[in-house]
Structure formats: C-alpha cells, structure tokens
Amino acid sequence: MTRTVLITGASGGVGRAVAQRFRADGATVVAGYRDPAAAEALTAMGCRPVRLDVTEESDLVSAIDGDIDVVVNAAGVSQGGPLEELPLDTLRRQVDVNVFAALRVAQLVAPGMRQRGYGRIINVSSVAGRVTMPGMGAYAMSKHALESMSEALRHELRPFGIAVSVIQPGGIDTPFAEAERRDFRHGHPDGPYAEFTTEVVDRLSRNPVSLHPDRVARVIHRAATATRPRPYYRVGGLAHIMLGLHHALPSRVWDRLLPMITPTPRRPSTTDDPRLTVR
C-alpha cells in the first residue's frame, strides 16, 4: 500500500495496532501521539510521529500539512458517572475529544482528498455508539454524536470519492478500561447514586470479553482497503449480540432487559431518605 495514513491516538491500544498493520502493508503512517515517550516507539516502527493533541487546533493543522489518503480517528476518552452529577465542563471535554476533534480532522483532510478524488475516513466508535448504559451516558452520547456526524459526512463526501466508515467494537484489551475506571466520577457519597456508581465501576472491572486490539486493527485496515467500504463494521461477538438485540427489541422490552445486564440506581425505600435530596 503506497497511501499515506494519519492515525490519531497512535501511542497505544487500537491506534498503535492500526499503525503496525499499515506499516506492515507499506503505507506511510503519520502517527499522532501526546506523550513524547511514545514518539520513539513509533519511529522504531517506521512511522512518522507527530505531536497531536486532537483538541489543539495548532497540532491538528501542523499534523495535516501534506496529502493524507486515509484517516483513522482512534483517539478517545471515556468519562463515566451519573449525568445529573457530571459537571458540564467534563462533558464538554468528552465531546471535544470524541466528536469535535474527529470532525475537525475531517474538515482539514477533506479538501485534499476531494482534489485527488480519493479518501477514507474511519471513525472508531463503540457499541456505545448505539447502546447507552446508565452511568456511561457521557461516553455514549459522544459516540452517538460521532456516529451521526459520520453518517452526515458519509453522504456529503461520497460524491467526491471520499468514503466514511464507523467501527463499532465491544470491549478491547487496552489501557482504556483502566483509565475509564480511574476517571469515573462517583456519585456524591451521601447522594442517590453512590451505591449505583460503585456497582458500575465494579462491573467495568469484571468486563468478561476483551478483543485483542489487532482484531480491531484488521477490521480498520479492511475498511481502508476495500473497494467499496461498508458504512459500519461491528467487531467481536459482544458487539454483534448487543447491537443486534438493541436493534431488534422494542424499547420497552429492552428497558426490562437492561437491569439484568448492568446496574441501575435503586430508589430508597422511604420518601424522607436524605439521599433523595442531596445536591
């Protein structure tokens, strides 16, 4: 492959696995990192490392200074916590990284791709791009937004030879889950969500199914090299089951099923319980 591929969040996890796969294929890989320690490893892999905090306009502009044929938006963060208690600034940060950054990358690469009549934009979403778990609303709303943004872009860019695909993996074996637990905002200790959030974090640490990042990278590579890339790629059994069920079941049935697969808050038994009014 002689194309040039830009990968955001290439310092580890899926981004790094994607970089490895494209390097093995002979592509020129422009690999975005934030931690300078990651740059050396990326150079050793034969990539061209670029400092790229996706929320920094100047980083984005200098990373995208040449022709880019394929973009893989892998950078992402997850901010867990009950939505009632999450500060809006925290939510904005979640959307900045997971949504606006991917859109800004698309805005910057699209003119060159259009001129050459070829381009692939691949956005790494999640099962959470379709299925929302309580306690994970911020992450889910960001991935839902990423998917609807990708859908609009797909239709807007297709006439110019630019294909947009969304990748929907289940749990992946990367440092992501650990960061998710670390950054999780527990409910107020005397509030209505304290017990619930402890249960959510406990469930996160017992996530039974984890994909190897290379499995996701293989699918991303396929989306980048297919003659007619698909709009959506589910990766792993969990993604197929959860997305299939969520799509097939009526909302009321899904709502009854949800407490069987994930913790939900419980109402205190008395109406004068002080936890009901904590702010």
Ligand SMILES: NC(=O)c1ccc[n+]([C@@H]2O[C@H](COP(=O)([O-])OP(=O)(O)OC[C@H]3O[C@@H](n4cnc5c(N)ncnc54)[C@H](OP(=O)(O)O)[C@@H]3O)[C@@H](O)[C@H]2O)c1
């Ligand atoms: N792991 C899962 O279970 C899972 C499941 C479904 C979907 N996903 C999605 O897969 C994608 C890749 O995640 P992963 O599993 O590979 O996790 P990861 O190893 O934690 O990778 C996340 C990457 O995003 C980068 N990043 C975060 N904020 C950034 C910013 N402001 N600017 C630039 N880079 C930033 C990180 O860079 P630093 O190293 O500098 O922090 C890291 O390279 C994410 O979009 C995630 O939502 C993950």
